[in-house]
Amino acid sequence: MNETLEKLSTCILEGDSEAAPGLVQQALDDGVVPKTILDEGMVVGMNEVGDRFRRGDMFVPEVLMSADAMQSGLEILRPELVSSGVKLIGKVVLGTVQGDLHDIGKNLVGMMCEGAGFEVIDLGFNQKPEAFIDAVKEHQPDLVGMSALLTTTMRAMGHTIKSLEEAGLREQVKVMVGGAPVDQAFADRIGADGYGSNAVAGSDLAKRLVGAG
């Protein structure tokens, strides 16, 4: 493995946002192809972060530092990936549904998805189905993620999926749902494509849904 890539993966693991862009640039200057920089440098680091977190060896703030480092590296790498015709891992439109104000869980899911390399468009909380529809039209995401913490607002996730269908947009996105009272059975019932029980499960799910897991 290229020494710079190894440094890059360690830099992601250590959450060093300042060093990441420089290392990406150095790898590009070394002539490493952009996709290799992503897959064999950054993603290697981020996968290790995921493993350590699951083992209980890393905590949320450290994981988010790594996610930040991932994003700062991607700022340099993204245009190169695009111009070399590599499809980016994907775009997620994320929001807490109508009537619901709980947002810290949703924020965590967004940050973990960023850590996995996704571009995340966060709509905020208390978002009507129309807001999701408008965002899908505007941003053309691969995924729509919805969060609900109340048994009363869980229904709004179903309504939003219906609205996506009615707007003829359901086919072009995968839908994932989560939030403390949500479970797999509920996700199945409303026709979501996946359910994640926490933020890391959420980003793993996002990867799986876009065929990158």
Added chain:
Amino acid sequence: MRANYQVNSGVRFQMLSDDQLEELFESVLHVLEYTGLEVHHEESLQILKDAGAWVDGKRVRLPSYMVRRALELAPRSFTIYARDGNPEHDIHIGPGRSHFGPGPTCPNFIDVETMERRPYVKSDVPLVAKVVDALPNIDFCESLGTVDDVHHDLGATYEFAGMFPNTSKPIVAWSYDKYDSEEIHKIAVAEAGGQEAFERRPNYIHYCEPLSPLVSTEDALDKLIFAANHRVPLIFTPCPIAGGTAPVTAAGIIIQAAAESWMGLTIAQTLQPGLPFFMGGVLSVMDMSNMILAYGAPELSLFMAGITELAHYVGLPLWQTGGCTDSKALDEQAAIEGSLSAYFSALTGGDLCHDVGYTESAMTGSVFQLAMMDEAIGYARRITRGIEVNEDTLAVDVIHNVGPNGHYLREQHTRNHYKTEFFYPNLCDRRNYEEWEMMGKQTMSDRVVSRVQDILATHEPSPVKPETEKVIEEVLASAEKRVK
């Protein structure tokens, strides 16, 4: 005659010094004056502006004199009355008095027959209220669940309608919006004998929540204004999570939570001077591995103690938290976490301690946890009652009379005091081994379960007036129409 003899009646601790409390207090004023909060409510923005606040769009900053005035207006001591006039069920709020009760709105409930976790349903409400009514150390009622099998917008109304006739202990009522607040109020007022009678002897407390960090939401303020206009004692309680929606440090989360509470206080006291007001709320940490708000964390007790001291420093009562757990079962973890936080809460003299009976980080309500904590609270209350020192309790004469080699079993002094000096457990087992074996080697959880079942089979709460029963029916019927 003793000169200026000082008496400590009961055990209470003081964690923060007056200097530290002053610093916290000034920091809250600073946050309110310099950072300000967002207020998502047109009417409140107007009320605040008229009262002297600096309003910039939704952003509201409060000059500190406004906050000081609101604090001045709010009472430290008042009474919430039992609906049936039973003085034993009245709650006297005031220095050194702590009270306990369950929490609201868990999605799940531990079924009392099967002991399995399942969604909370309407028929659970009267059952929880009955258990609350019967347990000697539980002082107020919340339902431990969100009713799942009625129209979802009517959960709070059905809940109140189910609790009110089944306990005469004061209820702390939450609601979704001003509509169900109004329905709840109708029921309470009917029993009190009209609005004026209610104002003299309020029989329930209204609960609402701001949004951390630093937002007062539309629904929360609709409810606050309803309560203030109808002079319903009010709890305004944030639920910040250290490291997530609030600073990671204890001092930081406490001042943010206080700022969030005092925005509500300022609006409420402007509308209704002297309205009984509790600041909140639930302050704990974000578990940085499991990403939950931890209800069993030691920091919860510590943060709650800090905010209680701040509340009392400024002369407000506090909505405390304890008796809760992150455990999923009625097990050792549940006992440790619940008992320690209940005990700690009692030590702070925090005024209303809620969430007793919460398990699984507020996801599942359990009357078994509640009943187990009733015992822990009794234990804590015996300790916090402290040691009484006077001529009689010093017992110098009794010691002299009994002398060496005697015993105290037959002493009048023993007969006079053994009932009040000692705590008698309802659940903790002190039998000897043989008797314990003979009684079927029951564990704590076995005894908790039979106590709950016994209460459910035998306890009869005092009924509401027949007129109130009719009003409850009418309120439910019109509520059903409202959501049609």
